[in-house]
Amino acid sequence: MAGFNVRSVLVTGANRGIGLGLVKQFLGKSNPPEWVFATCRDPEAERVQELKTLASRHPNLAIVALATRVEEHLKGSGLNLLINNAGVVKLSTLESETPENMSLVYTTNVTGPLLVSQAPLTVDMSVRGILNVLPTLSKKENGAFVSWEGKVLPW
Ligand SMILES: NC(=O)c1ccc[n+]([C@@H]2O[C@H](COP(=O)([O-])OP(=O)(O)OC[C@H]3O[C@@H](n4cnc5c(N)ncnc54)[C@H](OP(=O)(O)O)[C@@H]3O)[C@@H](O)[C@H]2O)c1
Structure with missing residues (x-):
């Protein structure tokens, strides 16, 4: 990530897996972003503990539950990079696939990122x-x- 410089980045699904790994890499850069926004669906859950520990050590890391909170931090300067990482994989075959599964994957991996992408844009x-x-x-x-x-x- 040597030549990669952004002022603000938002990562969804940042409490574990690839999302948490990306947040750690951004914070560990020699010139980290001014703001790293990490979203998770349940900030009180035990699986968010590692992210909370990181936030206590890095004042430029904010764990946010709502997109509008991002705008409060950025004060109108706009978000530079949105990483729509949150998602699910439900491995199944044509025989075992169910309408519930298909609906969950579509809602999480398609509808969710599209809604998050409607990041607040000021007038x-x-x-x-x-x-x-x-x-x-x-x-x-x-x-x-x-x-x-x-x-x-x-x-
Ligand atoms: N790892 C791979 O090899 C691989 C390969 C191809 C694509 N991907 C994609 O890359 C992304 C990250 O993968 P990963 O391995 O890091 O996955 P992971 O460890 O399962 O983490 C998924 C993240 O997405 C969040 N999430 C899941 N459903 C959500 C929902 N309905 N609303 C909000 N957040 C939700 C999870 O939150 P909770 O902790 O609350 O569940 C978690 O933070 C996923 O989109 C995955 O499909 C991964």
Whole structure:
């Protein structure tokens, strides 16, 4: 991660596994992010203990239960990196697969990350982004759906 520098990063499912491993790596960098947001679904659970111990040693690590809390910390400067790590794997065969399983995996691995990705965007950030994008537009974007960051979104 030598050349990897971000000011703020949010990792979902950060209490164990890959999520916890990523948080440890970010905090251990020689130039760590100013803010590392670690989310978990049950902050009181025993399996969150290791993350809590890390947070007690690193003031730039915040364990957050709600996305809105992230905005309070960042004070409108925006989140640089979102790692949608939380997820489940339910190994099954075509014969053993159940509607409940399929629904759980879809809700956790598809709906969840999509909702988390709706990270709070302030009116100010939105307006500044739009004003930056407007002068870059030309005829070729005619009819296109362009985001506040200037990305052409397929529709
Ligand atoms: N490890 C692999 O080889 C591998 C391979 C391919 C893909 N992946 C994907 O990589 C990600 C991390 O893998 P991992 O091995 O670190 O998994 P893991 O050890 O099982 O950890 C999963 C994390 O996701 C959280 N989580 C699960 N369901 C959730 C829900 N409904 N809402 C909120 N949080 C939820 C868990 O929280 P709790 O502690 O509360 O359960 C935990 O923090 C997963 O998305 C996994 O599917 C892993």
